Amino acid sequence: MTGPARRGVTRGYVAGLIFAAVIVAAALTVAVWGLLSLGLGIDPVSTRDRPRWVAPVVVAAALGLLAWLLWLQALSLLRGRRTPHWGATLAAAAVAYLLWCLVGFAVGLGGAETWASPFAWSLVPIWATASLLFWAVLARRVYSDRGVPKWPWEREDDLGPDWANYGIDPWSEGDGGTLGGGGGARGDDDDPKGGDR
Numbered sequence: 569m570t571g572p573a574r575r576g577v578t579r580g581y582v583a584g585l586i587f588a589a590v591i592v593a594a595a596l597t598v599a600v601w602g603l604l605s606l607g608l609g610i611d612p613v614s615t616r617d618r619p620r621w622v623a624p625v626v627v628a629a630a631l632g633l634l635a636w637l638l639w640l641q642a643l644s645l646l647r648g649r650r651t652p653h654w655g656a657t658l659a660a661a662a663v664a665y666l667l668w669c670l671v672g673f674a675v676g677l678g679g680a681e682t683w684a685s686p687f688a689w690s691l692v693p694i695w696a697t698a699s700l701l702f703w704a705v706l707a708r709r710v711y712s713d714r715g716v717p718k719w720p721w722e723r724e725d726d727l728g729p730d731w732a733n734y735g736i737d738p739w740s741e742g743d744g745g746t747l748g749g750g751g752g753a754r755g756d757d758d759d760p761k762g763g764d765r
Contacts (some may be wrong), residue, residue, distance in 0.1 A: 575710055577646070585706055586638045590631050593698035597627060600690045612687040615677055623687075626671045630664040634695055637663070638702050645706055657699040664691035 605611055612623045641656040665688055672682040682688060708714065 575713075577706070577709055581709070582639070582642045582706065585702060586635050586642070589638055589698045589702040590635050592701065593634055593694055594627070594631055596694045596697070597691065600694060601687055604686050604690065608686065612685070613672075613677065613681060615681060618676055622672060622675055622677070626668050627691075629671075630667050630691065630695070633663050633667070634660050634698065638699065641699065641703060642706055645703065645710060650707065650711060652700060652703045657696050657703075660699045661692040661696040664695040665689070 601612060613620055637656050637660045641653045644653050644656070668685070668688040668691060669682040672685075672688075
């Protein structure tokens with residue numbers, strides 16, 4: 569009995585996908601933390617006399633660990649696993665939270681800024697989401713025969729803009745040559761392509 573058909577991917581493709589997932593996690597972190605700061609009126613590190621560099625350094629380290637866990641997840645998927653690697657997803661979420669809490673505790677932040685911090689808790693769904701998105705895109709590429717997703721104007725059945733279909737030159741200066749110019753935009757004949765019969 570043979571397994572499902574698989575398409576191969578290069579290391580570069582997987583590395584690019586990991587990079588994209590890490591960028592998504594970083595962007596979501598910036599957005600969510602900005603909204604939390606705006607809504608709650610506090611910063612991730614608000615204790616006086618504590619280094620402000622803690623937040624970016626810890627998030628960068630958590631992003632590095634996320635990239636490593638995504639690589640392990642990719643190896644698992646390429647070895648034949650067709651379901652999400654829930655262990656890697658939960659590990660990614662837990663590592664981000666624990667790293668924030670432990671490093672924050674080590675530099676002298678209180679419990680409200682570490683274990684009970686909404687900023688720390690927001691890392692859990694963000695890292696889990698990035699991990700699941702990574703798995704979904706890679707699994708689609710490896711185990712699906714679908715091509716690369718395309719915008720509507722990239723599809724082969726799209727004829728393009730009207731001016732191209734009717735033989736209109738939108739850059740010429742003349743009555744019938746502009747899109748907004750008077751009548752006769754389609755020419756004297758009824759050929760939709762505007763060509764010779």
